[in-house]
Amino acid sequence: MTGGASGIGAATCRALAAAGASVIITDIDRPAAEALARELPSASAMIFDITEEDAVRQAFASLSSLDILVNNAGIGLVGSIEETALADFQRLFHVNVEGLFLVTKYALPLLLTSRGSIVNIGSVAGMVGIKRRFAYSATKGAVVALTRQIAVDYPTGLRVNCICPGTVDTPFVEAYLEKYHKHEKEKVRVELNQRQPMGRMGRPEEIAAMALYLCAKESDFVNGSVLTIDGGLTAA
16 A cells, blocks of 8 residues: 555555455555554555665565555645646656656565555546646546556456546645645635535545455456546535
């Protein structure tokens, strides 16, 4: 589980552990990852940067088996195309797309051996336009496309699916509010809730429950799918 120390990642680690999985919490935040690992049964922390190829290669070379990979790590950016600098555009692709590529590439031999399951955490921003999310939307659109491509290339070797949440109430959102709306947090928080037709943000545990299903044998016929969990946002 990349980005496993907080938010959707931590909730998914808890859900998988509760179902009996031995969870490896991967993150760059060592204290948070190790604290969560101590909390969960049969859990461990693995600290590396998903954008550093040697570190990713070594991490997966140290594992003897792997049944599930959840690609959750990612970063965001606010801005239209005019507001987006090339360096920031490249930075988002470096983490959100290249990082997912590297982790999946080096996990793949283990997952093919186990006929495992990959769950990529995308976003509704990769499926519909979201105002002033130009770079972020581009990266999440790539995650959707990569999911489908891997499913086509390995149709019987493993399963890979993508979850596209709407806005979820996580530390990711809190960091966004602090950075971009420090003096109007509550006003913007209300707007974020209202963006979903249901009138609220999602909860990390709801995304985790969908991830758990996609990792379970009950979802064995689900492959190459892109599932929204967005309070009706993409239906509106």
